[in-house]
Each structure stands twice: as C-alpha cells, then as structure tokens.
Amino acid sequence: xxxxxxxxxxxxxxxxxxxxxxxxxxxxxPSAGFDRRVLERAALARRSQQRQWxxxxxxxxxxxxxxxxxxxxxxxxxxxxxxxxxVQALQITAQKLALVERMATKNLTGQEx
Amino acid sequence: xFSWRSQAAADANFAEIVREHQAMxxxxxxxxxxxxxxxxxxxxxxxxxxxxxxxxLESRAHAANWLRRAMTQRSIDYSxxxxxxxxxxxxxxxxxxxxxCDADPLMSEHLESLIARLPERARQxxxxxxxxxxxxxxxxQLLGVSxxxxxxxLHRSLAWMRGRMEHMxxxx
Numbered sequence: 001x002x003x004x005x006x007x008x009x010x011x012x013x014x015x016x017x018x019x020x021x022x023x024x025x026x027x028x029x030p031s032a033g034f035d036r037r038v039l040e041r042a043a044l045a046r047r048s049q050q051r052q053w054x055x056x057x058x059x060x061x062x063x064x065x066x067x068x069x070x071x072x073x074x075x076x077x078x079x080x081x082x083x084x085x086x087v088q089a090l091q092i093t094a095q096k097l098a099l100v101e102r103m104a105t106k107n108l109t110g111q112e113x
Numbered sequence: 114x115f116s117w118r119s120q121a122a123a124d125a126n127f128a129e130i131v132r133e134h135q136a137m138x139x140x141x142x143x144x145x146x147x148x149x150x151x152x153x154x155x156x157x158x159x160x161x162x163x164x165x166x167x168x169x170l171e172s173r174a175h176a177a178n179w180l181r182r183a184m185t186q187r188s189i190d191y192s193x194x195x196x197x198x199x200x201x202x203x204x205x206x207x208x209x210x211x212x213x214c215d216a217d218p219l220m221s222e223h224l225e226s227l228i229a230r231l232p233e234r235a236r237q238x239x240x241x242x243x244x245x246x247x248x249x250x251x252x253x254q255l256l257g258v259s260x261x262x263x264x265x266x267l268h269r270s271l272a273w274m275r276g277r278m279e280h281m282x283x284x285x
Contacts, residue, residue: 017275018243024224025244030139030153035131038157042127042164 123167130176131160137177137245138184144240145188147229155191159183181245182255185237192233223281227274235270238263 138159142152162183163176170176228239234256241252249263256263 017271017278020220020224021228021239021243021274022246024221024228025140025144025240027136027140027244028143029136030156031149034135034139034153034156035128038131038135038160039124039128041157041161043124045161045164 127164127167130163130173133173134177134180135160138180140244141181141184141240142188144228144244145185145236146192151191152188155187156184159187181241185241185255189233189237220278223278224274227277231270231273234258235266238266239270242267 135156139152139156142155143149146152146155159180163170163180166179170179228236231239237256238252241247241255242249247255249260249267253260253263
C-alpha cells in the first residue's frame with residue numbers, strides 16, 4: 001500500500017503532528033467587510049474600464065470624422081483645381097482659335113486684293 | 114454558468130464566489146506570508162483578476178482552482194519581490210473573525226513559528242497540504258514540480274518539525 005495513503009512518516013506521533021498542522025493551518029476569514037471592499041473595487045474597475053472605452057470610442061470617432069473631412073476637402077480642392085485648369089485650357093484654346101481666325105481672315109483679304 | 118447575460122446576474126455570481134472562497138484565498142496568503150494586511154491586499158487583487166477573467170471560467174470548481182493557483186502564485190511573487198521575512202506582530206493586526214483554534218496553544222504557537230521558518234517552497238507545500246487538503250499530485254501540478262519532490266519535501270518538513278518539537282519538549 002502507498003506509504004502516503006497509509007499515513008506513514010512516523011506512525012502515531014507523526015499523525016498527531018499532521019492533525020495539529022491541520023488545526024494550525026485552518027482557514028481563517030479576512031477582516032469584516034472584505035467581500036464588500038472587493039465588490040466595490042470590482043465595480044470601480046468596471047466603471048473605469050467603461051469610461052476608458054467611452055474615451056477610446058470617442059477618440060476613434062473623432063479621428064474618423066477628421067480623416068473623412070480632410071479627404072473630402074482634399075477631393076474638393078482637386079476638383080476645383082481641375083476645373084480651373086479646364087477653364088484656363090478652354091481660354092487658351094479660344095485665344096488660339098481667335099488668332100487663327102484673324103490670321104485666316106487677313107490672308108483671305110490679302111489674296112482678294 | 115458564468116454568463117454575462119445580464120450585468121446584475123454576473124455581479125451576483127461574482128459576489129457569491131467572493132463570499133464562498135474569501136477564507137481560502139486569504140488564508141493561503143496569511144499562512145505563506147504571515148502578514149494579514151498583505152494577505153488581504155493580495156486576496157483582493159486576486160479576486161479582481163478573477164473578475165477581469167470572468168468570461169474564461171467554466172465552472173465553480175474551475176473558479177476555486179483558479180483562485181487557489183493565483184493566490185499561491187501571487188504570494189510566491191510577493192515573497193520573492195519583498196524578500197519577506199516572517200513577522201509575528203500579531204497584536205498589531207485585527208483579530209480574525211474565523212473559528213477559534215481548539216488546539217494546544219503552546220504547541221500551536223511553536224508549530225506556527227516552525228512553519229514560518231520552513232524554506233519558501235516547503236512552506237507552500239505544507240500550507241497546500243494541510244490548509245487546502247490537497248493531494249501531493251495536486252500540489253505538484255499547482256506548483257509545477259514532480260510528485261516525488263512534493264512527497265520528499267513534505268517528509269523532510271514533517272521530520273524537521275517533529276525533531277524541533279521534540280527538542281523543545283512540546284510534543285503531545
């Protein structure tokens with residue numbers, strides 16, 4: 001049989017020591033109100049965690065709004081620039097066409113003379 | 114069992130676990146560190162950690178094992194960090210509200226001092242064996258050592274304590 005299960009280690013005297021150890025090492029309750037303090041700290045930790053999450057989600061939302069707004073404005077500026085360039089190109093084209101027209105008219109007039 | 118279906122139910126479950134296991138968790142710290150204030154502080158931390166890990170718990174037995182393991186580990190860590198020497202200023206701390214020990218006061222006093230003088234690992238093994246009534250295999254698993262090492266440590270601790278008590282003439 002297993003020496004451990006048999007309670008060996010010194011026979012009766014050792015068994016008495018082991019019984020005494022069990023007595024000495026009995027579980028003891030912590031001071032009064034321990035459970036209340038633990039529950040309060042747990043509730044506080046949860047509230048603090050919730051507040052932390054609220055801050056994190058607010059910060060993420062703010063970053064998202066700022067990011068989207070900046071992308072929107074960038075696109076707007078690009079569109080405006082493109083529009084300006086188009087208008088400028090059309091103006092140049094119109095000027096060139098007017099010049100060509102004037103030159104053509106001048107040539108025709110010279111030939112007739 | 115430990116669902117978060119409602120916050121109120123989870124809170125009630127947690128409160129129940131705290132009340133059920135506070136003596137076990139606190140006593141492990143107290144018997145290992147011999148400092149009631151530190152034992153209470155560590156016990157509170159361990160329960161808060163349990164609260165954080167609530168979703169990973171599967172059953173009440175799992176919670177009890179988790180608490181036992183966590184408190185033992187926290188006490189070991191604390192002891193190593195602080196290089197704590199056992200203290201016996203019992204008059205400075207509040208009286209425990211647990212049942213009074215009906216053992217021979219002289220023998221109990223000597224035994225307490227002998228337990229406190231055991232090396233750290235041996236003291237953990239004695240506390241887990243005689244406070245928590247764990248089998249050597251369970252202690253071995255909890256502390257991450259072999260069963261043989263647990264049995265051998267326990268044997269040496271008991272023999273040493275018996276020898277000291279005989280020497281002091283306080284054996285029954």
